[in-house]
Amino acid sequence: MLTSHDLTVLWAAVTYFEEELGPHGIEAMRPYFADPVPETWSTRDLARLRQFLRTCQLRYVACDQASLELVDTKLYETVSELQALVSSQDCRVAAVLITPVT
Numbered sequence: 001m002l003t004s005h006d007l008t009v010l011w012a013a014v015t016y017f018e019e020e021l022g023p024h025g026i027e028a029m030r031p032y033f034a035d036p037v038p039e040t041w042s043t044r045d046l047a048r049l050r051q052f053l054r055t056c057q058l059r060y061v062a063c064d065q066a067s068l069e070l071v072d073t074k075l076y077e078t079v080s081e082l083q084a085l086v087s088s089q090d091c092r093v094a095a096v097l098i099t100p101v102t
Contacts, residue, residue, distance in 0.1 A: 001079060002095040004058055011053040018046045055100040065090040 021029045022043045030037055059075035062085045071091050075098075076082050082093055 001093060002058065007053055007056070007058060007097075011050065014046065014050045014053060018043065018050055022046060052097075052099065057098040057100065059096045059098060061094050061096055062086055062089075062091045063094050065092050068094075 017029070017032070021032075026037060026041070026043075059077060060079050060082055061073075061075055062071040062082050063069060064071055071089060072085060075096060079093055085091060086093060
């Protein structure tokens with residue numbers, strides 16, 4: 001399950017990647033991508049991702065185990081708030097990253 005600590009680690013990793021490899025261009029970064037890098041991708045996208053990870057809000061939602069449809073549309077701040085709903089139905093927890101209001 002994705003946690004706020006995980007987001008902090010991801011932000012740090014993206015920051016390091018941007019600071020250390022960004023100045024050397026896409027060719028220096030290419031070996032670290034599992035899929036081919038889209039031609040339209042640029043280091044600005046990396047900066048945007050870093051900013052998003054730093055400012056996004058992490059919430060949780062319950063979804064049906066089989067269909068993955070939402071069971072409840074309420075977004076919860078912690079997984080423990082979902083425990084009753086998840087344990088009473090055949091549900092799983094999904095993490096949601098919310099774009100900050102600008």
